[in-house]
Amino acid sequence: MTYKLTRMISKTFLIVIINLLYANAQEFSSETFADYLFREGEYYRAITEYFRFLHTVSDSTIRAGLLRKVGLCYFKGGDYDGYILFFENNQFNFYRDSLIYNEMNLYLGKSYYHLNRYKKAIAKLDSQQLSPPNQFFDDFLFLVGISYSRMYDWQKAIQKLQLINQGHSDIDKIRANNMILSLQNFPDLSHRSPFLAGGLSAIIPGAGYAYCHRWGTAIASFLVNGLLVWTFSDALKKEQYGLASLTGFVGIGWYVGNIKGSAKAAKKYNSRIRNDYIDNILRRENFLEYIKN
Amino acid sequence: MRSPLKPQVKNQLELYGSGDNFLLNIYQTWISPVKGGNTCPMYPACSQYAKIAFQVLPWYEAYTRSLERMLRCGNDLYMYPIIFINGQTHWYDPIIIRDSNHDLQINEDDL
Numbered sequence: 001m002t003y004k005l006t007r008m009i010s011k012t013f014l015i016v017i018i019n020l021l022y023a024n025a026q027e028f029s030s031e032t033f034a035d036y037l038f039r040e041g042e043y044y045r046a047i048t049e050y051f052r053f054l055h056t057v058s059d060s061t062i063r064a065g066l067l068r069k070v071g072l073c074y075f076k077g078g079d080y081d082g083y084i085l086f087f088e089n090n091q092f093n094f095y096r097d098s099l100i101y102n103e104m105n106l107y108l109g110k111s112y113y114h115l116n117r118y119k120k121a122i123a124k125l126d127s128q129q130l131s132p133p134n135q136f137f138d139d140f141l142f143l144v145g146i147s148y149s150r151m152y153d154w155q156k157a158i159q160k161l162q163l164i165n166q167g168h169s170d171i172d173k174i175r176a177n178n179m180i181l182s183l184q185n186f187p188d189l190s191h192r193s194p195f196l197a198g199g200l201s202a203i204i205p206g207a208g209y210a211y212c213h214r215w216g217t218a219i220a221s222f223l224v225n226g227l228l229v230w231t232f233s234d235a236l237k238k239e240q241y242g243l244a245s246l247t248g249f250v251g252i253g254w255y256v257g258n259i260k261g262s263a264k265a266a267k268k269y270n271s272r273i274r275n276d277y278i279d280n281i282l283r284r285e286n287f288l289e290y291i292k293n
Numbered sequence: 294m295r296s297p298l299k300p301q302v303k304n305q306l307e308l309y310g311s312g313d314n315f316l317l318n319i320y321q322t323w324i325s326p327v328k329g330g331n332t333c334p335m336y337p338a339c340s341q342y343a344k345i346a347f348q349v350l351p352w353y354e355a356y357t358r359s360l361e362r363m364l365r366c367g368n369d370l371y372m373y374p375i376i377f378i379n380g381q382t383h384w385y386d387p388i389i390i391r392d393s394n395h396d397l398q399i400n401e402d403d404l
Contacts, residue, residue, distance in 0.1 A: 216368030224364060250360075257361030268372070 038069065043077035060093070067093050068100050071107060076293070080111035102128065102136045109143045110291060118147040138164045142176065146291070149278050152271075154186040175285045182281045190273050197266035201259045208262025212269040221258045228254060317344050334367050336376055336383035345388050358388065 034049035050070045057063055067090050074083035087108050094101040105128050112121035125144050130137045145160035161183070164176040192212050201208030205225035209218035228251035235244035282288050317340050325331065331338050337345065343359035350358065365386070373384035 214369045214372070217365050220368055221364045253356045253360045254364070257357040257359075258364065260357060261361040261364065272372075 034069070038073060041076075043073040047073045064094050064098070064100055068104060071104055075107050075111060080114045083107060083111045099135065102130065102134060106136055106139050106143065109140070109147075113143060113147055113150075113291065116150075118150050121147045132165075142287075143291075145179075146278070146282070146287075149183055149186075150275070152186070152274055154183045158183055175287070178285055179281055179287075182277075182284075186274070186277070189277055192266040192269045194263040194266040198259045198263035201262035205255065205258050208259070209265055212262070212265040214265055217261075217265070221254075221261075225251065225254055225258060314344050314347050317347070334370065334382075334384055335362075335365075335373070335386045336378060337387070339363055339366050342386075342388055349388075362386070 034046050034053060037043075037046035037049060047070050050066050050073070054063060054066050054070075057066065071083055071086055071090075074080075074086050087104055091101070091104070094104060105124065109121045109125040112118070112124060122144050125140045125147075128140065130140050141160050141164050145157045145164075148154070148157035148160060158180050161176050161180050164173060197208035197211050199208070200211050201221070204222070206218040206221035209215075209221055228247050232244055232247040232251055235241075235247060279288075282291070321340055325340065333339050335342070339359070339362055342362050343355070346355035346358050349355075370384050373386050376383050376385045
């Protein structure tokens, strides 16, 4: 009797063990398939697979790893808004002091960077207050530095980049120093004053656009404003006050638009020159791929 | 086949709707089709740009911006990113508004 009972218990135990192994194998295969989709760049389908897997797992460490993968899918898929939303909703699933949490925050900063929301990127990264032993310390500093450079605050950018010192595999001190040297030339870049551009367009319509090398717009602005001023003055001379008021109303809009547009063209000229310069530095130092991934 | 990626350029019409302006509606419904429909190389088209401007900006700001856009229309196109809409090439020149609700994807220095 005791022997039968022992055999029954051992059989049941064996069945339970086999079932557990089978379940684990199934989970493993699901994860592998999701990873396969991830590797193939099928990020949105991979997200579905990872979520399917998440429903079967209760272990918080595995869940955090899977949620990280989902976040990476959003990021690598180029859906930066999606990543931000996903992270904001799921950040409480990560331990605050864990490396995964730091890494997720790094991607959050990168997402804001890609969306050109540099202030937000800096605020999010600075709020983490990482200290040197952390392996993401250099990455955070680098991203904050280039965000400052995108905001044309080159002095703060240099300050941040100078703190990089760990010799991290992706961001080494030599390339960071090269960036610092290049950023020091920032003030020497070609610059157009928005105030001067607006002033030039106020004196001669279109001159501000020409100052910013927008030749087509400059000619259009000069001709349109010139014709309207001529029509307005001619109508006044001939005492055609209806036509004068009509051309005056339209003309004043075009004239003011030409001044404001010239000032904006100068700002865009400056931002284009500076962004091209920063892009060239990043390309030269092989940082573009790092920021994308 | 890879999943389609979400475009990073937001559609102005999605953000602000199609806008509503009596005079511009008349232009778009009755005048524009006579000259062969939307032939504006920019996106949004100048009339749509003006509609959105009048919807979200004070009239004097919208008025000057719309007229200034007509000065820029078709000129110095190298300044604008190219986008494809309904198989046609357009140059993307959205109306840029400092608006925290919509949080446009632009460099803050360009404002």
